[in-house]
Amino acid sequence: DAKTTQPPSMDCAEGRAANLPCNHSTISGNEYVYWYRQIHSQGPQYIIHGLKNNETNEMASLIITEDRKSSTLILPHATLRDTAVYYCIVRAQTFSGSARQLTFGSGTQLTVLP
């Protein structure tokens, strides 16, 4: 699985959009970008994933650059409950040995400020 790079921390004002970047310059053609978040003392929670097109669900939007070397997770109207560590991961959808070695990095600590 490709390595990802995220800023260690970010702040966002409540009600504003939170834009969390992720670099994955070594991503392969069959690797998807996944986002999870972990609220303090809880298990990680799946947010969204995509291959090359932008994706949106009830929680967030995912914007992937045309060259797929970076992506941005957008929380459109951040609330205090969105304060969490956000993890960006790339992994292949097809069955392979490397797909099993799914490891989360250190992520981005997002703090939503009142």
Added chain:
Amino acid sequence: NAGVTQTPKFQVLKTGQSMTLQCAQDMNHNSMYWYRQDPGMGLRLIYYSASEGTTDKGEVPNGYNVSRLNKREFSLRLESAAPSQTSVYFCASARVENSPLHFGNGTRLTVT
């Protein structure tokens, strides 16, 4: 619908003691996983089970064993606990092996 349930939530062991961490999911998922999380290191995969009847090692399997008891349950056993195994342990499941993961709320283990 409880999702992924882990027991116990907290545990303190002495070095050399054994214990089993339990995990059950009610989503009819095929794949199940055990991770450990240590400060500053993200989550690391210990063992996984792609489907009922199969288990495989992850990134950090030493000192652990697992059992996929049935489709719902996947247990993690520490035969002789060591202080280095002090960590938060998360169980996760997925519909199939490469689907999004659903996590439990963890077991906080301290080995003294």
